[in-house]
Amino acid sequence: MDHLISIKHLSKDEILDIVQLADKIEKNPSEYADAMKGKIMANLFFEPSTRTRLSFESAFLRMGGQILGFSDPAASSSKKGESISDTIRMASAYSDVIVMRHFLEGSGVVASKVASVPLISGGTGIQEHPTQALLDVFTIWKEFGRLDNLTVGLVGDLRYGRTIPSLLYALSKFENNRVFLYSPNQLRVRMSILSDIDGKLSYEVGEKLPDDLKEFDVLYVTRVQKERFPDEQMYERLKDFYVINPSVLETAREDMIVMHPLPRITEISYDVDELPQARYFQQAKNGVWARMAILYRMVR
Amino acid sequence: MAKKDMIVNAIENGTVIDRIPASKSLMIVRLLGLEDDETCSVAIAVRVKSNKIGLKDVLKIQGRNLSPDEVAALGLIAPGVTLVTVRDYEVVSKTEVEIPNEVEGILRCINPTCATNFREPVVPSFQITTKKPLLLRCNFCDRVMLEENVLAQFI
Incomplete structure (x- = not known):
């Protein structure tokens, strides 16, 4: 794996490898404490982020590496009109690995060329968020011990949420998964994504959540993306x-999990936090282990 | 068509694009940037009678051959046209242009937030995902374009 731009480029085995390595790292982090010693990670965030940026930083620091970068493009040369390509060329000279978030779709492919x-x-615009999908499947795998034969409901803004395509691509690599895509009609999953998963992942599209949720293993809720x-x-x-x-x-099984890539606004009420199904904060925490695994595989 | 009926003369060196669906020739002129290309001369025949397709347009371009990327883009907006290469008044090749599997350059992505629409040193490229109906997909941002999105770029 030279670059990680899309989950589409990962095989089932590569996804499983990251998941299993993340598990190993979580169980024994001290074994990896020096894995990035002497290495520098450039964290280039052209768009605001809390979890992704901080968990990448935490992941790299936990492996003994050092970090440079910016979280506000206004403080970088992109404000002066510098292209993505020039910024990436420069960051390649200053670091051993680059993490980039950009508000433009296609920015990942542009950056990977130089x-x-x-x-x-x-995360690249509304296009994809591959490392979120990897921490999502890590969370699911920890819970169920498998990534196949799952029934997953995805709820909310499935059109502009960039975590959705990446998660669907990841689930489509494994056998017998079923997804139910619940969104207002205006926020349905884009046709290009449905055509990508067609024949690889069983899916149904709907607007109204079913009254009975007992068949679901996972309910994955997303925020309506105001900024998009x-x-x-x-x-x-x-x-x-x-x-x-x-x-x-009420009808959900006790072992069903509620996930959310966060930040959450009103789509999950605070009193769900106390229910046994709530798993979104654990999911965010898993981001550190999953990103340590990704960095470990890509940098060494 | 007998030589005495020809609307424009034969060319010495260059390209003839024949059997263009009637009134699409100006689109092809724009696609190939012929309006601004001072290195070649262009003759355009519009709504010429054709035994095979009823009415057709014909373009004769003296002094220019098409690049593979231009031929691919031509296949998107006017599949089925005949491309004739002429050298010393002789036809050296004659091919029917088909819809390509991929096209690079020439087209731009219709997604206003695709990175290729900003000042980046990259050439936009697209996979043709289906030919009937024509659907293209940006290799950078994954946005799907329809035939009308392609044609609109050359109106």
Whole structure:
């Protein structure tokens, strides 16, 4: 794996390898404490981030590496009009691995064409968020001990949420997974993504959440992506389309897990946090182990 | 067509694009950038009678051959046209242009937030995912384009 831009480029075995390595690292982090000693990671965030940036930083620091970068493009030369390509060429000279988040789709491919060190996408516009999908499947694997034969409900903004395509691509690599895609009609999964998973992953599209959730192993909830909406009024109309609260989850099995890539706004009520199904904070924590595994595989 | 009926003369060296669906010739002129290319002369015949396709357009381009990328793009907007290469007034090749599997350059991505639409040193490229109906996909941002999105770039 030279660069990590899309989950589409990973094989089932490569995904399983990352998941199993993340598990190994979590169980024995001290064994990896010096794995990145003497290495530098460039963290280039052209778009705001909390979890992705901090968990990559935590992951690299936990392996003894050092970090440079920026989290506000206004403080970088991109503000002066520097291209992505030039910024990446420069960062390649200054570091051993680059993590980049950018608000433009296609930015990952552009960057990967000039990066002379491994490049990891931390999210590219609405296109994909591959490392989120890897920590998501790590979370699922920890819970169920498998990544096949799962029934997953995805709920919310499936059109603009970049974690959705990456997670669907990851689930499509494993056998007998079924996904149910619940969103307002305006926020359905893009056709290009459905055509990518067609024949590889069984899916159904709907608007109304079923009254009975007992067949689900995972309920994956997403935020309506305000910053990507072309129209503020439409956002206001749709932002509370789904609110997952304890009464919605009444029929869910106790071993079902509720996931969310965070940040959460109103789509999961605070009182769900105390339910046995809530797994989103654990999921965020798993991001550190998953990203340590990704960096370990790509940098060494 | 007998030589005495020809609307424009034969060319010495260059390219003839024949059997263009009627009124698509100006689109091809734009696709090939012929309006601004001072190195060649162009004759355009519009709505010429054709036994095979009813009415057709014909382009004769004196002094220019098409690059593979241009031929691929031509196959997107006017599949089925005949491409004739002429040297010393002789036809040296004659091929029917087909819809390509991939196209590089010439087209731009319709996604306004695709990185290729910004000042980056990359050439936009697209996979043709289906030919009927025509669907293309940006190799950078994954945005799907329809035939009308392609044609609109040359109107």
